Amino acid sequence: MNDLRHLLSLARPWRWRMALGIGLSVVVILSNVTLLALSGWFIASMALAGVGALTLEFFTPAAAIRGLAVLRTFARYLERLVTHDATLRLLSVLRVWFYQRLEPLAPARLQGFRDGDVLARLRADIDSLDNFYLRILAPAIAGLISSVAILGVLFWFSPGVAVIDGVMLLLAGVIVPLAVASRTRASGHAVAGLRAAIQAASTDLIRGLGELQVAGAVARQAGHLSLLSQKLIAAQRQQAWTGASGSALSALAGQLGMFCAFILLVGAGHAGGIAGNDIVMLLFAVLASTEAVAALPTAFAALGVTREAARRIFSMAELTPAVVLPTRSEMPATFDLTFSAVTMRYAPEQPVVLDSLSFRVAQGQCLALLGPSGAGKTTILNLIQGFWDCEKGEVLIGGHAVKSLSDEVLRQIISVVGQKTYLFNASIRDNLRLVSPDADDAALWQALTQASLAEEVRAFPAGLDTLVGELGTRLSGGQARRIAIARAFLSHAPVILLDEPTEGLDATNTDMVLNALKELVKGKTTLLVTHQIQPLILADSRLVLES
């Protein structure tokens, strides 16, 4: 329930809009009940007037019936407009709010989650929260207010009928929905979990299709996905069945209430306590009053999914980032890089990766980091980028501790060229503008020339508009690497981190990349991680780490 309360606190800015939606729902329910009751009364009165048992002025009730029909249609339209508007506004803000909380968690805190799972939280779980106000909170509050109003009016006519209707509303609007919610709690958890598992398995299937095909494992992965889908269908079917059974029970309670009221009212009618047309009106009112609570059983069937979705979102959003960087900081005046007695481990129970490591890279110099696999070279790059914090010691840029610099400053002063450059499925222009959104074509061509890529891009029919494909699959490995170098030129970052910049490239591409990097690192403080010999021509000095 805490998660749902948290959700409500995020919805505070729209509380008046939400209250208006609930108010309009009450108007719809009450106009419907009144319309049916008044129509029943009117028809019965007309019949009695027809046999001369009653004289009737029929203009006023006929006009009221027309007025109520118009009111209920108009109020229903407005209610849909206002409640959906409030819900969509809440969801859009929630998505941005969640993304803003995710960003500082990457990459350190998100490594324990599968990509598909994070995506499912951002998309499907947030979508599930539309149930909360639209299908659960608003109908429940509107149902409560309308029920009290209906029972008040019934009590004025006949306390006995009010008691019968009260019991019926309690049964249909409280007991049945609560029973439905408790029966669907487990399947609700399962639905949210299975949706995330399906998202993760589909991501694996699409991303690893090449490997799966080579290993002949596509059918196995597809079978796993199909199994998860069947489980999801079974869980959703169970929810739908329970919700539908709840609705049937609620409707039955309504009919039962009307039957009991009928027996009571016919008895009262015989005793002369109540007129025939009023009996019909009250019976119709009892029957129509089920509308106040009719939506609740199916709504409460969705409560489990909604609660689980809220739990999954808030439990991730409440994680503390591995490093909390300040929101603002000054820009260092110089850009030398210092590790001062740095001791680092990834978790308290894990072994030490760096043990009292100290070194300094003077501004404009390039230091090559060498050492066996697992010695901690990538860890050093992670610390400089502010992705992780060290246990002891300090990492400084221009005399400022990295963790005292804001995220914005760090991203401005550091540029990374690694073997795994993420390219978006967009044009070359858009991929370059990622680091410099305002760069014009002249600046982009200059960066491409500096990265030794301009000639090849000119040769593409679409030039800068060439689409690079998913993860840059339409470019060669060397071209993708040189896009990363062009980005580094565009960013003008004074600190360059090179992580295996020529790994996996053939001799020609290695030469081209190294020529571009020679230009890039001129005058910049550079840290080069490599297992290869050729990139060492970039380095002014070397540091060999022991395993």
Ligand SMILES: Nc1ncnc2c1ncn2[C@@H]1O[C@H](COP(=O)(O)OP(=O)(O)OP(=O)(O)O)[C@@H](O)[C@H]1O
């Ligand atoms: N995110 C992480 N969580 C936990 N342990 C990690 C993490 N990243 C690296 N390690 C561990 O830290 C140690 C150093 O890893 P690191 O990647 O820094 O080595 P490396 O020198 O860059 O290796 P390689 O040359 O193979 O890339 C390894 O034992 C590794 O298992």
